[in-house]
Amino acid sequence: MGLPPLALYIHWPFCAKKCPYCDYNSYAIGWHPEEAALWAKAYIRALETLVRDYPAHRLDTVFLGGGTPSQMPLSVLESLFSAIHDLFPARADAVEITLEANPRDISKTLLQIYYGLGINRISLGVQSFDDNELMFLGRDHNAKVAREALDVVATVFDRYSIDLMYGLPHHTVALWQGRLEEALSLGTRHLSLYQLTIEPETGFYRPFQRGDYKLPENSILADLFNLTHDVCADRGLLGYEISSFAALGQECRHNLHYWHYNSYFGVGPGSHGRVHHNGQTYALASMKNPLAWREGILNQAVGIVEKPPLTPAEVALERLYMGLRMRRGIQRSDFQALESGGYIDGQAYQRLRNQGLMGEDSQTIFLTKEGRLRLDAVVVDLMV
Numbered sequence: 001m002g003l004p005p006l007a008l009y010i011h012w013p014f015c016a017k018k019c020p021y022c023d024y025n026s027y028a029i030g031w032h033p034e035e036a037a038l039w040a041k042a043y044i045r046a047l048e049t050l051v052r053d054y055p056a057h058r059l060d061t062v063f064l065g066g067g068t069p070s071q072m073p074l075s076v077l078e079s080l081f082s083a084i085h086d087l088f089p090a091r092a093d094a095v096e097i098t099l100e101a102n103p104r105d106i107s108k109t110l111l112q113i114y115y116g117l118g119i120n121r122i123s124l125g126v127q128s129f130d131d132n133e134l135m136f137l138g139r140d141h142n143a144k145v146a147r148e149a150l151d152v153v154a155t156v157f158d159r160y161s162i163d164l165m166y167g168l169p170h171h172t173v174a175l176w177q178g179r180l181e182e183a184l185s186l187g188t189r190h191l192s193l194y195q196l197t198i199e200p201e202t203g204f205y206r207p208f209q210r211g212d213y214k215l216p217e218n219s220i221l222a223d224l225f226n227l228t229h230d231v232c233a234d235r236g237l238l239g240y241e242i243s244s245f246a247a248l249g250q251e252c253r254h255n256l257h258y259w260h261y262n263s264y265f266g267v268g269p270g271s272h273g274r275v276h277h278n279g280q281t282y283a284l285a286s287m288k289n290p291l292a293w294r295e296g297i298l299n300q301a302v303g304i305v306e307k308p309p310l311t312p313a314e315v316a317l318e319r320l321y322m323g324l325r326m327r328r329g330i331q332r333s334d335f336q337a338l339e340s341g342g343y344i345d346g347q348a349y350q351r352l353r354n355q356g357l358m359g360e361d362s363q364t365i366f367l368t369k370e371g372r373l374r375l376d377a378v379v380v381d382l383m384v
C-alpha cells in the first residue's frame with residue numbers, strides 16, 4: 001500500500017492593509033525585507049520539525065494562503081520550495097500547488113516566476129467586480145485592476161479560482177445574480193463564493209453592532225445561496241462544497257483533503273494541522289503572533305503547539321462536520337462506522353431525511369442544498 005497523502009498549508013500572515021471584514025491571522029504591520037532570510041529559515045525549520053515528527057506521507061498538494069502570499073519575498077518562496085523538494089524526495093512534485101494572490105500584486109513577470117517554481121494554480125482575491133463594493137470592503141484594488149489581473153492569470157495558468165463575497169448589506173437577489181453572471185462570463189472555471197460574516201474584533205464589528213449597516217434578512221440570504229447554486233450549475237460549475245463551485249476536474253484538490261479529513265500540515269503563524277499518525281489523530285496549532293512564532297521556531301522550535309491526540313468522539317465530530325460540507329457527503333461505510341461507534345443518532349438521521357435536509361444514495365450520505373444552509377445545526381442534531 002502506498003503512503004497516505006499529505007496536504008501542506010503554508011501561511012504568510014502579512015497584507016498591504018487589513019480589510020475591515022477579515023478575521024484571518026493577517027497583519028498590515030509588515031516585515032522588514034532584510035529579515036527575509038530569517039523568515040525563510042523559520043518556515044523551513046517548522047516544516048522540517050513536522051516531517052521529522054510525522055514522517056511517511058506522500059506530499060500531494062501545497063497551498064500558500066494568508067494573509068497575502070503574493071507579497072511573500074521571492075527569496076523566501078524559492079528557499080521554501082527547495083526545502084520541500086529536499087524533504088519529500090522522490091515524490092517532490094505535489095500534484096497541485098496553489099498560491100493565493102491579491103489583484104494589485106499581479107504581473108505577468110511575477111506569475112511566470114511562480115509557474116517556474118512549480119505553482120500551478122492561482123486563487124485570486126477579487127471579492128467584487130464593482131468599485132463601490134470594493135470600497136465598502138476596504139480593498140486596495142478597483143474593478144478594472146481585478147479584471148486586468150484575471151486576464152493575466154488566465155494567460156499563464158490553466159487552473160485558477162476567484163474569491164467573491166455576497167450577502168453584502170445592499171445585496172438583493174437581482175443584484176447578486178447580475179454580479180455572479182458577470183463573473184461567470186469572464187470564463188473562470190472555479191469560484192469560491194463567501195457569504196459576508198461579521199466577526200468580532202474586525203473593523204466591521206462595531207458599525208454593524210451599532211446598526212450603521214445591516215446584513216440582508218435570513219430569508220434573502222437563503223435565496224442568495226440557492227440562486228448561487230442554480231446560476232453556477234447553469235454555467236456548468238457544480239457547487240461541490242458549501243462555498244466552492246467548479247467545472248468538472250477544476251475542483252480544489254487541496255481543500256478536498258481537508259473535507260475528506262486526510263492529514264495536513266500547517267506551517268506559519270496561526271496555522272493548523274491534522275495528522276493521522278500511529279492510529280491517533282493529532283491537532284497541531286502554531287503561535288498566532290508572527291514574530292513570536294518566528295522567534296519561537298528559530299530559538300527553541302516551540303512555535304508549534306503540541307496537544308494530546310484527539311479523542312474518538314472529537315475525531316468523529318470533525319470527520320462528520322468536514323465531510324458533510326461536500327455535496328457528495330461522506331461514504332456510507334464511514335457514516336455507518338460512526339453510527340455503530342455510538343457517535344451518530346440514527347433516529348435523528350431519519351428525522352433529518354424526512355425534513356428534506358439529508359439524503360443518501362447507494363454509496364454516500366449527504367446534506368441536501370437546504371441541509372447545507374444549516375450545516376452547524378444539522379451536525380449538532382446528528383451527534384449523540
Ligand SMILES: C[S@@+](CC[C@H](N)C(=O)[O-])C[C@H]1O[C@@H](n2cnc3c(N)ncnc32)[C@H](O)[C@@H]1O
Nearest residue numbers: 021022024066067068100125163194195196197
Ligand atoms: C484568506 S482570505 C484572503 C485571501 C487574500 N488575501 C485576499 O484577500 O484576497 C480568503 C477569502 O476569505 C474571504 N473572507 C475573508 N473574511 C471574510 C468574511 N468575514 N466573510 C466572508 N468572506 C470572508 C474572502 O473572500 C477572501 O478572499
Ligand code: SF4
Nearest residue numbers: 015018019022026067
Ligand atoms: S481579506 Fe486578504 S488582504 Fe484583506 S486582510 Fe484578510 S487576508 Fe489580508
